[in-house]
Amino acid sequence: MASLGWVLNGVMSSGTGVGVTTDSGDGFRLVGDYLLAGEGGGVVTPNGAVDVDAAGRITAVGSVAELGDAAGSVHNVGGLLMPGLVNTHAHTAMTLLRSAGDGLPLQDWLTQVVWPREGQMTDEDAHWGMTLGSLEMLANGVTTSCEMYFFESAMVEAVQNTGGRMVMTPGVVSALLPDGDVAPRIAELAELHQRYHDPAGRITVGFAPHSPYDLTPDQVGQIAAGAQAVDALMHIHLEETEAERQQVLDAHGKTATQLLADVGALEGRVLAAHGVWLDETDRRLLIEADATIAHCPMSNLKLGSGIAPLASMLDEGLRVVLATDGVASNDNLDLWEEVKLAPLLARGAGHDPGAVDAVTALDMATRTAGEALGIEVGELRAGAWADVIRIDLDRPVFAPGRVEDLVSHLVYQGSGGNVTDVWVAGEQVIAAGKSTRVDQAEAMAEVRARGHRLAE
Numbered sequence: 001m002a003s004l005g006w007v008l009n010g011v012m013s014s015g016t017g018v019g020v021t022t023d024s025g026d027g028f029r030l031v032g033d034y035l036l037a038g039e040g041g042g043v044v045t046p047n048g049a050v051d052v053d054a055a056g057r058i059t060a061v062g063s064v065a066e067l068g069d070a071a072g073s074v075h076n077v078g079g080l081l082m083p084g085l086v087n088t089h090a091h092t093a094m095t096l097l098r099s100a101g102d103g104l105p106l107q108d109w110l111t112q113v114v115w116p117r118e119g120q121m122t123d124e125d126a127h128w129g130m131t132l133g134s135l136e137m138l139a140n141g142v143t144t145s146c147e148m149y150f151f152e153s154a155m156v157e158a159v160q161n162t163g164g165r166m167v168m169t170p171g172v173v174s175a176l177l178p179d180g181d182v183a184p185r186i187a188e189l190a191e192l193h194q195r196y197h198d199p200a201g202r203i204t205v206g207f208a209p210h211s212p213y214d215l216t217p218d219q220v221g222q223i224a225a226g227a228q229a230v231d232a233l234m235h236i237h238l239e240e241t242e243a244e245r246q247q248v249l250d251a252h253g254k255t256a257t258q259l260l261a262d263v264g265a266l267e268g269r270v271l272a273a274h275g276v277w278l279d280e281t282d283r284r285l286l287i288e289a290d291a292t293i294a295h296c297p298m299s300n301l302k303l304g305s306g307i308a309p310l311a312s313m314l315d316e317g318l319r320v321v322l323a324t325d326g327v328a329s330n331d332n333l334d335l336w337e338e339v340k341l342a343p344l345l346a347r348g349a350g351h352d353p354g355a356v357d358a359v360t361a362l363d364m365a366t367r368t369a370g371e372a373l374g375i376e377v378g379e380l381r382a383g384a385w386a387d388v389i390r391i392d393l394d395r396p397v398f399a400p401g402r403v404e405d406l407v408s409h410l411v412y413q414g415s416g417g418n419v420t421d422v423w424v425a426g427e428q429v430i431a432a433g434k435s436t437r438v439d440q441a442e443a444m445a446e447v448r449a450r451g452h453r454l455a456e
């Protein structure tokens with residue numbers, strides 16, 4: 001009957017999670033039965049602790065024995081402590097459009113279902129859509145998302161309310177540039193960057209030209225130059241579908257990636273979503289540019305876009321990270337599903353059970369994802385933000401629970417359902433599965449009413 005194999009420090013926290021931790025002013029220490037710092041090797045530390053200062057940064061990580069006495073209060077929370085996950089490509093306010101247009105090909109889905117509804121959206125709709133989506137991510141242990149969307153101020157305000165962390169990359173689409181002049185939107189983006197970009201806080205800002213098929217190469221080049229001028233991340237869709245690849249080849253005689261290189265768009269920091277249809281030459285250009293691919297395996301499957309060659313990308317040295325994409329093509333924001341699906345797809349497609357190991361899969365949703373976004377998250381180390389999640393190990397999926405199998409248990413259980421508590425910048429934003437800040441029932445009621453209205 002003893003299921004206490006995980007419990008080392010004598011705290012058998014209940015399956016529902018822990019109480020709200022408070023900071024005594026000198027910072028505090030979180031102690032778990034186990035700690036997965038996520039520094040790349042998948043090393044699990046028994047009786048591990050994270051010391052957090054009053055500013056929400058980590059000051060030390062290690063076993064309790066190594067760390068010695070804590071400066072501030074000590075919270076013995078049990079379970080497994082690890083970095084929050086980082087969702088690198090999302091359109092989270094699309095919770096208002098969840099499951100819309102199932103079965104349509106990408107272009108029809110966008111033009112017949114998604115864009116008509118988004119065209120009627122208000123700031124307040126986006127606010128509630130983002131609020132609910134942010135709560136869903138946080139409850140699943142996803143502490144950061146990189147958002148490509150409009151309604152920027154409403155998006156920022158929603159995340160400021162929930163306590164999550166966001167890289168907001170305001171979108172640029174041709175439909176909103178009536179005379180094709182992209183300069184006014186670039187000026188707006190620069191202004192948004194100035195207003196909201198705060199590396200010392202929880203919001204940073206990038207620039208998001210929608211894609212090389214929607215915008216002209218010249219427009220993308222101008223937006224990229226705007227991003228580079230302030231050293232901001234450029235976030236773009238790239239080669240999601242075969243039809244889109246062909247469309248760009250037909251129009252320009254070059255691949256989308258080659259076009260990006262030609263207009264200087266690969267010279268700054270680049271995050272490209274999907275990359276399903278990139279060829280080897282494209283991938284080499286992206287590697288030379290130190291660009292990142294946000295791999296969205298669930299969305300790519302649901303929209304029938306294909307299977308990105310993840311194993312080849314990683315073997316070649318391309319930086320690949322994981323993402324949910326919007327919930328209309330997923331249909332949830334639980335990034336743990338991608339953590340499981342990415343290695344499984346790579347193995348199935350390549351007939352190779354050794355492709356993409358569990359440590360790599362988790363790393364693509366934590367440490368490498370933080371690195372791609374240029375923020376100090378995804379790894380528990382001194383100096384990084386204390387974006388920490390607690391996993392309840394007293395659940396069936398973590399039995400038998402040999403320490404050497406813990407990362408595999410985590411990756412292949414495939415769900416955020418075992419996350420009980422979440423801290424962002426040292427602030428506990430989820431306690432025992434519930435937001436400490438926002439009324440989820442209210443957000444659900446708002447999204448229900450607004451989602452129905454948009455669908456009419």
Ligand SMILES: [Zn+2]
Pocket residue numbers: 089090091237273325326
């Ligand atoms: Zn997308």
